[in-house]
Amino acid sequence: MYSEKVMDHFMNPRNMGEIENASGVGLVGNPKCGDIMKIYLDIDEAGVIRDAKFRTFGCGAAVATSSISTEMIVGKTVQQAMEVTNKHVTEALDGLPPLKVHCSLLAEEAIRSALWDYAQKKGIVIDGLEKPCDDHDHHHHDHDHDDED
Amino acid sequence: MIYLDNAATTRIRPEVLNIMTEFLAENYANPSSIYKPARQAKAAIDKAREQVQKAIGADRPAEVFFTSSGSEAINWALKSIATQNANRGKHIITTAVEHHAVLHTIEYLEKEGFEVTYLPVDEFARIEVEQVKAAIRPDTILVAVMFANNEVGTIMPIAEIGAHLKEINGQRGKDDKVYFFTDAIQAIGRIPVDVNALNIDLMPISAHKLYGPKGVGALYVRRGVKMLPLIHGGGQERGRRGGTENVAGIAALGLAVELAIDEMDETAKKHTEMRQYLIDGILKAIPHSKLNGHPEHRLPNNINITFEFIEGEGMLLLLDSKNIAASSGSACTSGSLDPSHVLMAMGLPHEMAHGSLRLTFGQDTEKGDLDGVLEVLPTIVERLRQISPLWEEFQRVGNIDIFLGK
Numbered sequence: 001m002y003s004e005k006v007m008d009h010f011m012n013p014r015n016m017g018e019i020e021n022a023s024g025v026g027l028v029g030n031p032k033c034g035d036i037m038k039i040y041l042d043i044d045e046a047g048v049i050r051d052a053k054f055r056t057f058g059c060g061a062a063v064a065t066s067s068i069s070t071e072m073i074v075g076k077t078v079q080q081a082m083e084v085t086n087k088h089v090t091e092a093l094d095g096l097p098p099l100k101v102h103c104s105l106l107a108e109e110a111i112r113s114a115l116w117d118y119a120q121k122k123g124i125v126i127d128g129l130e131k132p133c134d135d136h137d138h139h140h141h142d143h144d145h146d147d148e149d
Numbered sequence: 150m151i152y153l154d155n156a157a158t159t160r161i162r163p164e165v166l167n168i169m170t171e172f173l174a175e176n177y178a179n180p181s182s183i184y185k186p187a188r189q190a191k192a193a194i195d196k197a198r199e200q201v202q203k204a205i206g207a208d209r210p211a212e213v214f215f216t217s218s219g220s221e222a223i224n225w226a227l228k229s230i231a232t233q234n235a236n237r238g239k240h241i242i243t244t245a246v247e248h249h250a251v252l253h254t255i256e257y258l259e260k261e262g263f264e265v266t267y268l269p270v271d272e273f274a275r276i277e278v279e280q281v282k283a284a285i286r287p288d289t290i291l292v293a294v295m296f297a298n299n300e301v302g303t304i305m306p307i308a309e310i311g312a313h314l315k316e317i318n319g320q321r322g323k324d325d326k327v328y329f330f331t332d333a334i335q336a337i338g339r340i341p342v343d344v345n346a347l348n349i350d351l352m353p354i355s356a357h358k359l360y361g362p363k364g365v366g367a368l369y370v371r372r373g374v375k376m377l378p379l380i381h382g383g384g385q386e387r388g389r390r391g392g393t394e395n396v397a398g399i400a401a402l403g404l405a406v407e408l409a410i411d412e413m414d415e416t417a418k419k420h421t422e423m424r425q426y427l428i429d430g431i432l433k434a435i436p437h438s439k440l441n442g443h444p445e446h447r448l449p450n451n452i453n454i455t456f457e458f459i460e461g462e463g464m465l466l467l468l469d470s471k472n473i474a475a476s477s478g479s480a481c482t483s484g485s486l487d488p489s490h491v492l493m494a495m496g497l498p499h500e501m502a503h504g505s506l507r508l509t510f511g512q513d514t515e516k517g518d519l520d521g522v523l524e525v526l527p528t529i530v531e532r533l534r535q536i537s538p539l540w541e542e543f544q545r546v547g548n549i550d551i552f553l554g555k
Contacts, residue, residue, distance in 0.1 A: 010466060016536055027538070031500035031552055034460060034479060034488065038538040055538040057500075059462035059479065063536060 024118030197403025302451025338409030
């Protein structure tokens with residue numbers, strides 16, 4: 001059911017862990033949905049993401065999307081990281097089963113949540129970035145329920 | 150492979166496979182025909198009907214109808230009772246923890262105008278007979294309570310419910326009966342099931358949970374219970390379910406049930422000991438783990454344990470990488486976005502329901518298999534905890550309130 005890429009990132013997650021005194025920390029998801037992701041970003045003075053680490057509570061797809069998305073943003077500028085969407089993450093994993101596509105939203109939202117935290121700390125505005133919901137309930141599952149069975 | 154998912158399905162027994170082969174490859178006659186092989190095929194069906202009848206303590210072979218699955222038997226039973234008795238009452242009593250084949254059929258009936266009482270369960274997924282007593286109304290036509298739960302293995306007080314229904318049915322009279330349906334699919338062959346001793350009126354059976362093939366089941370229907378014809382066609386299954394019989398599957402079901410009952414006491418004893426060994430081993434080796442389901446009123450072959458701070462699917466994938474087959478009640482493995490309705494009905498918080506692991510033994514399971522689990526499981530749980538933000542939070546501050554919106 002999972003692609004080899006998903007299994008690889010689940011079995012050997014990249015960038016798992018935390019960054020002390022991170023430039024930005026993002027926390028999204030909730031236990032009700034069954035997945036939670038915490039992401040730490042180290043952003044340098046030029047606005048380039050030097051390092052990213054994550055911890056995720058969730059299924060194989062949630063861990064894999066967390067892992068690959070950290071790889072996708074390291075070395076990018078904040079503005080470039082804003083362009084990483086759940087579609088890119090899913091494509092980079094060679095696709096996800098229909099019921100798991102929502103997991104890729106977790107990574108996208110976590111990155112934005114961490115960028116928001118960074119912008120708040122720095123007192124800057126990042127184009128196109130909105131304040132994430134702070135009730136950790138922002139991670140909606142609005143996919144097609146007809147896929148179930 | 151260490152196969153510990155026998156509640157999902159079982160490996161077919163060689164002798165059961167043999168009898169199937171006989172009726173697929175050698176005697177392929179239609180049992181409705183007149184010549185000798187056809188009569189032999191017919192005799193094989195009759196024999197299977199008797200084997201099932203004896204296995205469940207029924208009075209007559211004619212009370213056993215063959216179906217294509219346990220789910221079909223469930224659908225047929227519930228829809229028949231509902232539609233055949235709707236003129237005198239539309240109230241159905243069931244529990245919150247039934248298998249989806251029961252729950253979704255009853256939800257369908259609810260949409261069709263039936264009124265349903267879903268009895269809540271206690272922390273062990275069990276109901277009390279008093280709850281059934283209190284829920285019965287003059288317009289109640291059916292009580293549907295599962296024999297043993299497929300996820301957590303909890304055994305319901307079926308004898309007490311049956312006895313109570315017998316008592317009130319004596320007062321209500323013949324034309325005002327409250328029928329008793331019990332889904333015994335996980336129970337048959339594992340614990341004693343006797344339809345007369347327990348006053349059961351309708352009961353589904355599935356072959357592939359009993360070392361038989363997939364695609365065949367049966368429904369026990371007490372004499373006198375009016376059934377809807379399920380499939381109009383030839384006169385098969387006494388005109389209730391048309392279609393040329395699945396002779397190989399039916400013969401296999403009969404033999405599988407008989408053999409499972411023959412070996413039941415011995416297997417149950419062995420499994421009960423193994424169950425305790427594995428439960429003790431896991432709970433001792435892995436901190437923050439908890440047994441789900443009843444410690445005693447429990448199927449001998451079922452273990453269901455929650456590991457806090459992790460999610461079930463990851464566990465299954467890592468167990469699979471060690472060639473161990475198991476299942477979980479997490480959302481990601483239930484085919485929906487919600488964790489198991491059984492674990493939720495037991496009152497487990499979401500994060501606990503997501504972290505459940507179910508291990509179910511079969512006749513091939515040996516103690517060495519359990520040692521195989523004990524060897525790898527602590528490392529797997531530890532590994533997932535290292536990835537989990539819940540575990541990190543718990544290690545740091547001693548609770549996970551921040552994630553629970555507290």
